[in-house]
Amino acid sequence: MTNELLLKFLIGVPGTLLIYYLLPRRGQNYWLLLVSYVFYVSYEVYFGLTLAAVTLITYFIAHRIEAAEGGGRVWLWAGIAANVLIMLAWKYLAVWLPAGLWPPVQRGLALMMRTTASTAGNILMPLGLSFVMLQQISYLFDVSRGQLAASRDLVDFSLYTAYFPKLIAGPLERACDFIPKLATPRTVKNEQVIRGFTLVMLGIFRKVIVADPLNTMLPTDLFSQPGAYSGGALLVWLLIYGIALYNDFAGYTNIVRGISTWIGIELSANFRQPYFARNFTEFWNRWHITFTYWLRDYIFMPVTRAMLRRSRGRRNVWNASLPPLLTMLISGLWHTISLPLLLWGLLHGIYQVAERLAALGKPVTPPDQWPLWRQMVGMAGVTSLAMLAVIPFGATDISAVGAYLVGLVQWPGGFLIPYRALWLIIPALCLDIIQYRGGELTMTEWPLLARSAALALILLMLLAVLRAEVELTPFIYQGF
Amino acid sequence: MLKNPTLRLRPPLGRTVLVALLILVITLLILEGLARLPAVQSLLIAPSIGENHDHLAIKLQQLDQMAAAGESIECIAVGSSMIEQGFAPAAFSTGYEQTTGQPMSCYNFGLIGTGAAEAGIWAPLLAERYHPRLIIYGVSARDLSVADLQWRLGLDVFPPSVRHPPGQPSLDGWLTNHSMAYRYYLFYRFWPWNGYTARLIRLRDYQQNLEWGFRGGATDQRDITQIPDRQTNQHIYQDMSPYEMREANLDGLSNIAAVQEQGVQVIFVEMPLPDTFMYFFENGQDDYQLFLDTVSTFTADHGIPFIRSRPTLFIPDDGWMDYTHLNRTGALIFSEWLGTQVALHP
Numbered sequence: 001m002t003n004e005l006l007l008k009f010l011i012g013v014p015g016t017l018l019i020y021y022l023l024p025r026r027g028q029n030y031w032l033l034l035v036s037y038v039f040y041v042s043y044e045v046y047f048g049l050t051l052a053a054v055t056l057i058t059y060f061i062a063h064r065i066e067a068a069e070g071g072g073r074v075w076l077w078a079g080i081a082a083n084v085l086i087m088l089a090w091k092y093l094a095v096w097l098p099a100g101l102w103p104p105v106q107r108g109l110a111l112m113m114r115t116t117a118s119t120a121g122n123i124l125m126p127l128g129l130s131f132v133m134l135q136q137i138s139y140l141f142d143v144s145r146g147q148l149a150a151s152r153d154l155v156d157f158s159l160y161t162a163y164f165p166k167l168i169a170g171p172l173e174r175a176c177d178f179i180p181k182l183a184t185p186r187t188v189k190n191e192q193v194i195r196g197f198t199l200v201m202l203g204i205f206r207k208v209i210v211a212d213p214l215n216t217m218l219p220t221d222l223f224s225q226p227g228a229y230s231g232g233a234l235l236v237w238l239l240i241y242g243i244a245l246y247n248d249f250a251g252y253t254n255i256v257r258g259i260s261t262w263i264g265i266e267l268s269a270n271f272r273q274p275y276f277a278r279n280f281t282e283f284w285n286r287w288h289i290t291f292t293y294w295l296r297d298y299i300f301m302p303v304t305r306a307m308l309r310r311s312r313g314r315r316n317v318w319n320a321s322l323p324p325l326l327t328m329l330i331s332g333l334w335h336t337i338s339l340p341l342l343l344w345g346l347l348h349g350i351y352q353v354a355e356r357l358a359a360l361g362k363p364v365t366p367p368d369q370w371p372l373w374r375q376m377v378g379m380a381g382v383t384s385l386a387m388l389a390v391i392p393f394g395a396t397d398i399s400a401v402g403a404y405l406v407g408l409v410q411w412p413g414g415f416l417i418p419y420r421a422l423w424l425i426i427p428a429l430c431l432d433i434i435q436y437r438g439g440e441l442t443m444t445e446w447p448l449l450a451r452s453a454a455l456a457l458i459l460l461m462l463l464a465v466l467r468a469e470v471e472l473t474p475f476i477y478q479g480f
Numbered sequence: 481m482l483k484n485p486t487l488r489l490r491p492p493l494g495r496t497v498l499v500a501l502l503i504l505v506i507t508l509l510i511l512e513g514l515a516r517l518p519a520v521q522s523l524l525i526a527p528s529i530g531e532n533h534d535h536l537a538i539k540l541q542q543l544d545q546m547a548a549a550g551e552s553i554e555c556i557a558v559g560s561s562m563i564e565q566g567f568a569p570a571a572f573s574t575g576y577e578q579t580t581g582q583p584m585s586c587y588n589f590g591l592i593g594t595g596a597a598e599a600g601i602w603a604p605l606l607a608e609r610y611h612p613r614l615i616i617y618g619v620s621a622r623d624l625s626v627a628d629l630q631w632r633l634g635l636d637v638f639p640p641s642v643r644h645p646p647g648q649p650s651l652d653g654w655l656t657n658h659s660m661a662y663r664y665y666l667f668y669r670f671w672p673w674n675g676y677t678a679r680l681i682r683l684r685d686y687q688q689n690l691e692w693g694f695r696g697g698a699t700d701q702r703d704i705t706q707i708p709d710r711q712t713n714q715h716i717y718q719d720m721s722p723y724e725m726r727e728a729n730l731d732g733l734s735n736i737a738a739v740q741e742q743g744v745q746v747i748f749v750e751m752p753l754p755d756t757f758m759y760f761f762e763n764g765q766d767d768y769q770l771f772l773d774t775v776s777t778f779t780a781d782h783g784i785p786f787i788r789s790r791p792t793l794f795i796p797d798d799g800w801m802d803y804t805h806l807n808r809t810g811a812l813i814f815s816e817w818l819g820t821q822v823a824l825h826p
Contacts, residue, residue, distance in 0.1 A: 213672035452499035
């Protein structure tokens with residue numbers, strides 16, 4: 001399978017940039033909007049129709065919110081409900097299309113989606129719709145809170161929704177940060193070109209050189225038939241899957257951020273070496289950061305505030321437990337409404353609750369001030385538990401999760417060391433250490449020979465992958 | 481300086497990329513040099529020509545090494561897995577010597593998963609490259625009927641001259657023809673795939689035990705006295721019923737015959753089959769006779785001897801690996817017998 005998204009970027013971006021640079025600012029926004037819709041419609045026409053519908057609904061509801069008294073709560077919830085319902089409808093259309101619709105509508109939908117009612121299982125939810133929904137909700141909330149004026153420019157607002165680098169899997173951009181960027185002239189200087197190039201190369205390294213070959217090495221039945229593997233093998237493959245998952249998504253984010261930097265619009269970072277986190281609070285500030293911030297601002301904080309309004313104080317066990325647990329459960333369900341993902345959310349919720357309860361009533365010390373041994377233990381513990389939570393992330397059903405866990409504890413039973421994977425994991429780990437110590441783009445400050453050698457190494461590794469006929473898998477998060 | 485309202489670039493820009501490309505080129509040249517060193521080559525398995533076939537690169541490498549060492553390759557046996565499994569060069573030489581008093585060195589170039597079309601591609605190339613005085617083609621009914629076998633098995637045995645025909649230059653073709661490092665890379669390029677390490681171990685073992693292209697023959701045997709089960713032998717039934725000879729395979733026969741124009745003698749031999757094989761045909765013996773008639777006519781027209789193995793040659797029931805392949809016992813009997821027969825066609 002080829003990575004359609006990556007190919008579209010590779011083919012489409014140079015031409016897009018060439019014309020973009022020749023246009024005036026206003027024309028640039030029209031151009032980017034056109035390109036974004038062409039890119040989206042190139043998958044399926046109904047993707048574009050859905051996106052336009054979501055955009056228009058949110059755009060007009062935001063105006064009603066602004067015009068209404070007291071933050072327009074009714075309109076706010078109507079807007080949220082509309083977005084959530086559209087996403088849920090698409091997400092589960094595949095399940096209920098065959099029998100659940102009025103026949104003419106069913107036939108019409110089937111025709112539009114180039115499928116038949118009997119093959120409705122093949123229906124694809126518009127890619128990235130879950131990400132679009134979150135951004136629409138954040139926009140409505142911000143307008144309702146008076147933090148942002150409802151956009152009067154439909155083109156700019158549509159571009160905020162459809163902007164192709166972040167359309168499929170984020171990063172999730174807040175409207176109050178992003179829309180003003182569209183209204184100001186953009187400048188791309190040497191610094192942006194270098195920064196964008198570095199991000200794209202780092203993204204290619206993580207996605208194409210590390211994640212795709214690691215995914216290819218993974219046994220295809222690992223999560224469906226874990227009983228076929230020894231405990232040692234299950235452990236090693238789990239670590240490899242966890243590393244591949246991280247590099248896949250971090251690589252994707254780097255590539256789109258690099259492309260957007262060339263456009264002159266900076267997108268937010270999404271990953272900062274999450275497996276080096278020393279506690280789970282830090283982990284979530286390093287893993288899928290923009291999503292974490294969304295959850296913090298629109299789920300965690302409102303729930304916390306609501307519970308505090310009922311008083312009982314910050315040291316109350318329920319106040320410390322319920323907000324993170326609820327937040328992580330919603331996070332799991334946002335990915336997919338399934339038992340494994342619910343379990344994934346529950347596990348991460350439990351990790352956070354345990355951490356908060358253990359610290360309840362004690363002075364908070366930042367991990368940087370911990371003794372080294374505690375930092376190391378923290379890193380090992382967080383990584384181990386996060387990897388454990390990766391099992392339901394990869395499994396298709398809850399029984400497979402159980403079988404995997406049972407297999408893991410049936411130790412020993414043959415320990416497998418895939419040396420080939422080390423050739424990928426060690427350079428990826430080195431990159432993480434370099435970025436952890438020096439910052440995301442620290443390599444741009446290296447001496448010429450050192451940064452050239454690093455780039456040459458990436459190109460050499462890319463050559464080694466190009467004819468390997470690895471499964472160029474779709475970016476994992478584009479499925480959500 | 482490039483200056484427009486959005487893009488404002490100033491020199492120098494791109495030095496890192498240029499130096500990186502320079503380092504990359506130097507590194508690739510070093511790798512090319514290393515790949516040409518015999519000491520390094522001895523650590524590796526075989527340089528590929530871009531094929532996707534477990535044994536082809538190893539056999540070509542062995543032939544190249546033998547030719548470089550000045551060994552006389554008097555004869556090459558080409559064909560499918562029936563030759564690969566059934567032609568034992570040492571036994572053949574013994575048989576040949578029994579009649580002529582002289583041994584004959586004959587290389588087994590049987591390739592699993594191929595038919596007459598592929599043999600027709602390789603026979604002229606082998607003749608041109610290694611100058612044998614004899615090409616033996618082990619032909620079977622299936623060689624002429626099989627279609628898209630490579631596609632079905634996911635194999636690719638095409639040489640660069642076919643994959644990159646003259647007049648259609650390609651980077652891949654150029655690199656395959658000129659770069660040893662690239663050819664080794666092609667061999668090892670599937671490194672991320674599952675089972676890759678096991679495959680390397682298997683191929684290393686194959687290479688180390690390969691003598692004149694023959695791995696020694698299979699040691700397992702199957703009862704071939706029973707009527708073949710349709711379910712487990714579905715792929716053979718698919719090729720034989722209805723029995724239709726394909727144009728590409730008949731063209732392959734012509735290409736093999738054309739080797740005679742290079743001054744190389746060509747002999748066709750009917751590959752031995754158990755009697756129960758006839759059950760694979762829709763029309764039994766009649767279909768098989770059609771195959772025999774076609775090959776007999778073809779060889780007669782081209783002045784090529786056609787050695788019939790049925791019914792002269794007797795392979796015992798324990799000489800079969802399955803319904804189409806000889807095992808070690810059968811291969812030794814067949815090859816020695818073939819040596820005596822080839823000796824009759826000086």
